[in-house]
Amino acid sequence: MAVRELGTGENVIGRSLSDLEKYKNKGTGYLGKVLMSSGERPVLGSKIRVDVARPHLMLICGKRGSGKSYTMAVMLEEMARLEPSVRQRISVIVIDTVGIFWSLKIANKENVSELAEWDLEPGNTDVRVLVPKGKLDFYKNRKIPVDGAFTLKAAELEASEWLALFKMNWAEPGAVLLSRVIDKVKEALGTYYGIDDLIATIRKDEDADKNTKFAIINRLNAAKNWGLIEKKGTKIKEIAKPGAITVIDVSAYRQAIGMEGTKDIIVALLGKRLFEERMLFRKEEEMKLVRGEKRESTMPVIWMFIDEAHMFMPKDEDNIALKVLLEWVRVGRQPGLSLVLATQRPNKLHPDAISQCDLFISHRMTSQPDIQAVSALRPSYMHQDFDRYYAEMPRSKGYALIIDDNTEKIWMIKVRPRFSWDAGVTATAFTK
Numbered sequence: 001m002a003v004r005e006l007g008t009g010e011n012v013i014g015r016s017l018s019d020l021e022k023y024k025n026k027g028t029g030y031l032g033k034v035l036m037s038s039g040e041r042p043v044l045g046s047k048i049r050v051d052v053a054r055p056h057l058m059l060i061c062g063k064r065g066s067g068k069s070y071t072m073a074v075m076l077e078e079m080a081r082l083e084p085s086v087r088q089r090i091s092v093i094v095i096d097t098v099g100i101f102w103s104l105k106i107a108n109k110e111n112v113s114e115l116a117e118w119d120l121e122p123g124n125t126d127v128r129v130l131v132p133k134g135k136l137d138f139y140k141n142r143k144i145p146v147d148g149a150f151t152l153k154a155a156e157l158e159a160s161e162w163l164a165l166f167k168m169n170w171a172e173p174g175a176v177l178l179s180r181v182i183d184k185v186k187e188a189l190g191t192y193y194g195i196d197d198l199i200a201t202i203r204k205d206e207d208a209d210k211n212t213k214f215a216i217i218n219r220l221n222a223a224k225n226w227g228l229i230e231k232k233g234t235k236i237k238e239i240a241k242p243g244a245i246t247v248i249d250v251s252a253y254r255q256a257i258g259m260e261g262t263k264d265i266i267v268a269l270l271g272k273r274l275f276e277e278r279m280l281f282r283k284e285e286e287m288k289l290v291r292g293e294k295r296e297s298t299m300p301v302i303w304m305f306i307d308e309a310h311m312f313m314p315k316d317e318d319n320i321a322l323k324v325l326l327e328w329v330r331v332g333r334q335p336g337l338s339l340v341l342a343t344q345r346p347n348k349l350h351p352d353a354i355s356q357c358d359l360f361i362s363h364r365m366t367s368q369p370d371i372q373a374v375s376a377l378r379p380s381y382m383h384q385d386f387d388r389y390y391a392e393m394p395r396s397k398g399y400a401l402i403i404d405d406n407t408e409k410i411w412m413i414k415v416r417p418r419f420s421w422d423a424g425v426t427a428t429a430f431t432k
């Protein structure tokens with residue numbers, strides 16, 4: 001087995017030796033335990049904690065049902081339990097495409113015995129669930145506890161983003177009309193306009209023909225029904241609150257045909273605004289340090305969790321969110337932007353998201369193209385092929401291989417049980 005450092009005590013992944021000496025376990029979360037021997041009855045050893053005080057790019061892989069979303073939930077539970085001085089400096093945003101993370105709010109009373117084996121107890125986690133304003137009923141009907149609604153500001157969408165939303169390209173006559181109209185409205189109204197203003201301006205347009213105008217107005221009317229894009233958008237400071245975990249639930253758009261692009265625009269605009277804000281505040285923080293003042297600003301460092309990340313960062317397709325997220329991946333750590341990406345299809349994920357990650361957590365994988373895709377990671381301190389690790393991994397859920405570039409170590413672990421109820425439990429035909 002390639003597991004190293006089997007001693008007792010705790011191990012911290014993602015943390016340099018100097019940080020470990022200075023801060024010990026402060027700003028870390030309890031992720032699981034080291035697997036000491038596999039086989040029929042796997043034996044678990046010392047605790048594995050993960051650093052969340054420094055920015056990271058974490059990639060969680062594994063085939064469907066192997067525990068990716070579960071591991072994300074465990075991370076979120078730990079972020080919520082950080083000591084207040086650290087927690088206040090961090091804002092966590094979760095992009096929930098499936099609608100499962102709200103259940104962090106509910107303590108897991110069904111799993112008491114498994115938690116007890118780990119000397120743990122059920123508990124609820126303080127998360128805020130925000131949903132698109134126009135979809136509030138969708139969530140209420142499903143009895144999902146919602147804390148608030150959000151909207152995107154119409155003026156923040158570029159013409160290219162509208163076109164992507166409508167799945168149109170620049171060559172279409174409608175595209176020319178739409179971008180002309182956006183320019184006109186901007187000139188007349190500045191940054192305070194809504195979809196109705198765009199429609200009214202199209203009606204008055206004298207250059208476009210009737211059919212083209214009709215087609216665009218139809219699309220804009222459909223967009224109005226999404227209940228997402230409005231004159232007034234939710235302020236970024238309202239979304240990224242210090243010390244808060246905010247779940248942006250976009251699952252209402254999952255089933256709806258013609259609305260696939262809405263979740264992408266949400267991630268794109270959010271990612272863009274957070275990037276800009278952090279760059280600004282980073283400068284402010286540095287100025288304070290230079291003046292010998294304490295490093296703190298009103299804009300916390302950001303951790304964004306994206307489940308099903310291949311949807312937003314595809315390898316061979318375009319996506320409105322891709323450009324923004326690649327920026328996070330490439331230079332985000334400097335201004336304090338961390339990403340936790342989960343995917344069952346690393347082969348479909350943009351290769352930069354794989355090559356740039358500093359913490360790789362992989363549950364079981366069986367598909368060769370996917371294993372191939374992560375093989376690009378293979379660092380010099382890894383002494384056997386990925387296939388071998390996956391073959392050695394126990395079959396039951398929650399086991400994971402960790403490659404930690406910060407400490408240059410490889411671990412095989414079992415992720416701890418959740419404190420909270422798991423809404424992602426596989427649907428089954430049995431009622432009991």
Ligand SMILES: Nc1ncnc2c1ncn2[C@@H]1O[C@H](COP(=O)(O)OP(=O)(O)O)[C@@H](O)[C@H]1O
Nearest residue numbers: 064065066067068069070397398415416424425
């Ligand atoms: N660490 C774990 N401990 C116990 N059960 C787990 C663990 N990880 C996953 N599971 C079980 O496996 C199921 C599927 O996990 P999930 O995270 O939803 O898979 P994925 O997101 O990879 O498709 C969970 O509902 C849970 O029952």
Ligand SMILES: [Mg+2]
Nearest residue numbers: 068069307424
């Ligand atoms: Mg999942």
